[in-house]
Amino acid sequence: MQHLSSTMTSLPISEKDGKFLSLQKIVAQSLKSDKRPPTSPFNLEYLTEQLANRHLGDEGCRFGGKTFDLAELIIEPYPPSETPLAELEPHAIEDMVVGDHHVGWYVPVKTVTDARRLAVVSTIVVDELGTCTELQIFNFPRNVDLMEVLPMGAVILLKEPLYTMSMMVIPGFRVDHPTDIVVLEDDDEYVPEVWRKPAVVRTALQCKELGNAAMRENLPKKAVKLYNAGLKTLKESGRDDPESEELKLNLLRNRALGNIRLGYFQTALRDAEAVLAKEPNDEKALFRRAKALYSLRDWPRAGNTLKHMTAEYPKNAVAKALFKSCRRRMIEELMGEYDWVKMVKLAKEDKPSSLFDFADYKRPVEIRPSPISGNGIFTKHKVKAGDLLCVEKAVLNCRGKENGVAIFYDVESEQMSVQQGAGAFVGAAMLKRFWEEPRMLTEVQRLHSQAGHDQLAEITYDERGNPYVDAFTIRDIIRTNSFSSHSYYEEFPEAAERDSRAANLTRDFTATDDGPDPNCGLWLLCSYFNHSCVPNARRTILGDMMIVRAAKDMPADKEVLISYTDVKTEFPDRRMQIMNSWGFECTCNLCLWESSLNDKELADRHALMASIDDLMSSVNPRSTGQAVSFDDISSLVSQVNRLEELYPLPVVKIPRHFVAMRWYSISVFLDYAQSHDGAAMALKRGLCALGCAHTEARGQGVTFKKRGFYDTDLVRMLARMAVTRGINDPNVAESWMQAVKVGYRVVCGEDESFENTMGEFIQYTRVGYVQSFNRLYLTD
Ligand SMILES: C[S@@+](CC[C@H](N)C(=O)[O-])C[C@H]1O[C@@H](n2cnc3c(N)ncnc32)[C@H](O)[C@@H]1O
Structure with missing residues (x-):
């Protein structure tokens, strides 16, 4: 299964969505009104105690039926302060106006508490006159030692600060851009006289x-x-x-x-x-x-x-x-x-400390302007289905356990957009990467402009040598360029279940109702892959390595397209997910056709699929313990035939995933009923529905005219064919098995784990088949 990138949802605030969201609504509205609250009405004792007693849960958020530990309120973007300090004027806290950006000013303050990391980093600061207030720093990377970077007693300058209501409705400073804070050395000329300490003289x-x-x-x-x-x-x-x-x-x-x-x-x-x-x-x-x-x-x-x-x-x-x-x-x-x-082993262990020490491989592809949108990725030479197109390490990957939301609130429309899960933290984590490797900033900012990746954004530095970073722009870049993956095992959950039982793995693979929290990261080259719901390549993520393989034979100079979403999601949802997360409408053949269907046609198709699935689940031999009756099979077959008739274009243009998966289930039912020829026919129909065309000649194996659209169903169907068709002919078995492996490689990124994932499934199918063959033909 392919997964969505960042998960961005737009929704009006509902009362049910909890205290936190309602509070933010009140804050936003009060800032819009003429009656602004007074600057820092609280004394030091109150502020210190309030901060000390605050818990993560207070800043958490209930949204869409799920509780998130963390919630960050994202406001209207504003640029980082790029005015040299010498041109700014010093001011005191009492000069601040709630809701204003104090352009042309700076405020020297000293931290009087240890900074606390809740949803955002919070501390209490005091100015030279003794006025105190809260300081909240957004986009502060989560894995930075606060005691080292912002210890109690640090003297800092807040450049052109925003003074606003905090997440807990307390007036205070809010900093979104890390370069808007300057932490001063004890003897810095900007440290106010009262706090200046003579520099310690050391040899x-x-x-x-x-x-x-x-x-x-x-x-x-x-x-x-x-x-x-x-x-x-x-x-x-x-x-x-x-x-x-x-x-x-x-x-x-x-x-x-x-x-x-x-x-x-x-x-x-x-x-x-x-x-x-x-x-x-x-x-x-x-x-x-x-x-x-x-x-x-x-x-x-x-x-x-x-x-x-x-x-x-x-x-x-x-x-x-x-x-x-x-x-x-x-x-x-x-x-x-x-x-x-080694890579698969590390991915399965899924430990935060695992180091995916591998190089990138990009030789078969390059970035070029795309007729679809901005830049895209193109083949440099001919490639075959299953070939490796690129392997890339993420510049940054936030792990699924970072369960949080970032809330974007539009005051005018009172609409909120909510980014969930690890994706909410990628922006902040990226800022730390820039501290470590400023050249990364150039690389990431390339992704901002669709004009051409050769146009480098100019990076400017402050007088202390720190690059100015616009945190809002970075968030924006991350939003349209990050990818997520649930887990390596998501493709074949049966293998995951077996492995986690056997090896007592750290990761819990059992999906909850909400689904597991996906990892989310940024890959520099892979950010240029454009999307199609009928892709010619597939991506897999092992740890923080993205692996992209060709899903079709392709000539040189062909644009490589991956799917950002699960193509087996029904059209209206798929379209909405793509629009919410990536901001575009897909115009692939599948979407063009599906968008031409009117509401009634979509509803009829949905009803037909629901009717097939209802019948399938009520007669499923796994739950009933009985073979499916001939009448039920024939009803299923005629309904799936009707579903197939709804597709107007040839399968090479539009894969029929919804049809294929149902043929596959029918084949399993028929195998259970020991009707193996019938099962093979159903498999063949399933393969055709995914565009896989083949001929089989005794003693010569199978020749594939078309390999079809690779997905997990295709791999499972090929595997069953390898067993059923190959039982009496090793050449046939071998050529089906080769096809299964190519499919597996495309879907999973590698085929070293093939035996572990598919071995038991193939063995099980083979034993069942041989047993019933023996029963039918070899017993009296
Ligand atoms: C990961 S980037 C892909 C690279 C992008 N073309 C560029 O030049 O930076 C995702 C963005 O590309 C654009 N995009 C990707 N696939 C598209 C498609 N099929 N149709 C229209 N826009 C697409 C959308 O703007 C999307 O937000």
Whole structure:
């Protein structure tokens, strides 16, 4: 099953949707009115206590019958402050007006509580005059240590702040763009006189030793700060004697390690290279350079560094191991050869700590302008069904357990759009990636413009070197470009059930009524795949690796289209999902035909399918324990025939998924009744409904004229055919089995797990078939 990307729903607020939503409605309306609430009417004691006693549940939200732990209220977008500090005017909290953006101002404040992470990051701040208020920071990444980044007592500047009502209806500052907050060092010239502390005077050597101690305590941020201070002291001293030079190299070498631990690989690379410029064979600097390059996925340069290093230091086993990994990554990148067994194993374990250390493979495809929309992905050469088109690691993947909603409220229409699940957090998580790797910002902003991916958005930096990031634009990009996947097992749930029982897996695969929470992530290349409900390729997600395989033989220069949604969703719902989540109307053959049906025709088709399904579930031998009667089978067959007659176009243009899945069920019923020839006929009709055309010649196997539209039903039908048709002819069995494997590879992304998933099913079908064959022909 293919899945929706971000889950975005528009709906009016209903009373039933809970206190939180009603509160937000009141807030939005009060801000619209002339009578604005007073600025910070609460004292420090009240605010501190209120924050300390607040629970996640208070900020949670009940929506659509489901309770979410977290809810973020997304407001009308506003740009980040890009005015240099020198051009802004300082102001106090009492000057703030509730509901206003204070353009041209900045407010210096100090945090007087530890920041708390509830739905958003909240803390209490006080200004120089002693006025206190709440500060809420949206888009603050969830996996950042608040005590390190925003400890109690931190002096910060709020640039051109928005003063508004908080999520709990308390007036306070609201920050959406991380660059609108500047956290000051103790001795910064912008720290107000009353709070300024004389800078602690330390020698560069002391800084190094304290930094090393911080590293031992696993406080890399603190360590990097100390190494920075040491390097600054050395620079200011103007000394260039050998001892100072040695100390400088030490500080740089250690800072490289600190930056690697923080995930700041580009900075780490610069540090390591600064050491290597002086000491080209420095073992630690070489290794840190290689490690930074490896993490930046620059395998050739990492490999060359390690080659040099292992020649110089042949006993360094860690370098040798990393060199081996580099070679594996290069093979993956060049040849598309992956250790699928390992990838599948990691995906099945589904642990947050699992590292999907694999390279990307993109050689068969490239980005080009698309006649469908903006840019798309095209084949560079001829490909066959089942071929790998690309494998890509997500730049970011939020896991399903991050259960939350982001609420977008339009004051005018009083409509809310709600983004559910992990998708609600991808925007905030992405901002952290930009801190770690600013170049990522360029890559992600490319996705914003449909004008051409070569047009790079210009990135501007503040005077402290931080890139300005517009959090609203990032959210927008994420909304139309992120993909989600329920789980690897969703395609064949029977295998998931067996595996989770057998291996006591961490993940619970049993879907609840609401469905499991999907993972949601952003893939840079895969973001360019356009959609069709009649796709020629399929995507699968293993961990945070997206795998796309050709579902058809394709010539060079063909646009590769995947389905963003489950094509077995009935048309009105499918159209709505695509519109809500992605903002467009699909014009594939299937949608064009289905949109030409009037309401009555759609309702009649729906009623026919419901009638077939009702009869199927009432006579299902699995629940009744009895074979389906001939009358019921013939009624089912005639109804499915009628369903099939509703399709006006040939199956090569429009696959008949709704028909195929019902032929498949009929074949299972017939097998149960030991009418295997009948079952094979039903399977054949099912295969035809998905456009799979074949001829079979005794002793020569099966020739496929058309492979059909791959989905799980097609794979199951091919597998049953492999058993029933191949029982007396190994050539026939083998060629059906080849087709099953290609189908499985297309649907699941790999076929290493084939035996595990399909083996039992095939075996079971074969045993049943052989038993009844024996009963029919070999007994008296
Ligand atoms: C993941 S992006 C695909 C890449 C996009 N064409 C681009 O240039 O950035 C998804 C967006 O592409 C557009 N899109 C994708 N498939 C489409 C289709 N079949 N018809 C119209 N627009 C489509 C929609 O604007 C959608 O929100």
